[in-house]
Amino acid sequence: METENHTLVSEFLILGFSDDPELQPILFGLFLSMYLVTVLGNLLIILAVSSNSHLHNPMYFFLSNLSFIDICFISTTIPKMLVNIWSQRKDISYTECLTQVYFFNTFAGMDNFLLTLMAYDRFVAICNPLNYTVIMNSRVCALLVLIFWIIMFWVSLIHILLMNELNFSRGTEIPHFFCELVQVLKVANSDTQINTVFMYVVTSLLGVIPMTGILLSYSQIVSSLLKMSSTVSKYKAFSTCGSHLCVVSLFYGSGLGVYFSSSIVHSSQRRMLASLMYTVISPMLNPFIYSLRNKDVKGALGELFIRVASCPSWIIDIRTKFILRTLRQIL
Secondary structure, three states: OOOOOOOOEEEEOOOOOOOOOOOHHHHHHHHHHHHHHHHHHHHHHHHHHHOHHOOOOOHHHHHHHHHHHHHHHOOOOHHHHHHHHOOOOEEEHHHHHHHHHHHHHHHHHHHHHHHHHHHHHHHHHHHHHHHHHHHOOHHHHHHHHHHHHHHHHHHHHHHHHHHOOOOOOOOOOOOOOOOOHHHHOOOOOOHHHHHHHHHHHHHHHHHHHHHHHHHHHHHHHHHHHHHHOOOHHHHHHHHHHHHHHHHHHHHHHHHHHHHHHHHHHOOOOHHHHHHHHHHHHHHHHHHHHHHHHOOHHHHHHHHHHHHOOOHHHHHHHHHHHHHHHHHHHHH
């Protein structure tokens, strides 16, 4: 194949899950449904937290940020795939591909950091409750999230700058359903040693360190729970951690599955299914995990639904008052 500089390569071909025309409507309906459920579920969590003053604390501040990240995370990959399935095309422009890599890495890293912050928040709340409001005040929480955003923006930007120096061939095919960094590097025709080294270093630092922080936080939480004499206190403390543990297990479990499937399994279909777990399934299930296992979130969602149900009467009252005031001014 003829090798070209990246400036001349206008597009890549995303192979996706299947070429079977009969499966395309099924895939389109399936992924559209999962995308809508994910966006709606996470949006409800954000609205429930923002509309309920009882949930204006660090734990739910991080949860609403996680929901926002999950919406952005799935929106980076699925809409383009849906467009390609609907139009029966496989192309993605060079710029779109780099954009996908940039935002996918950014949001994946932010997911990682937010899960770590949520674990630390539970550690402080259970192990050091007297100083909780001092340690986890709103300014500190906002500053931590901002710092992690800046870190991920720069890390992802370096990835893109390094990728921009690579050469690709005409009609380069990516055996995936989106432009994943690892898969794009595999199809490059130039030396990717620097890219690979940087990718593994960043993955080690931004993956292992947060995971270690989560394990240390929960080891201290378990130690504190064992020292509690009251069964009710133990249950209440553990119930606040149960949802987070489920989400952490799902995120890191699927992430490790992608890693091992990429290094051991050579089937592109199996790699895509493993990637599907943390790119689509995990963001889709997170709202259900938090709403079903958390009484505060369920209560806030109930209040939100009541407000929405009574919203038309409010609108009518406002419109009526506005019309009456206008008529009075005219008369």
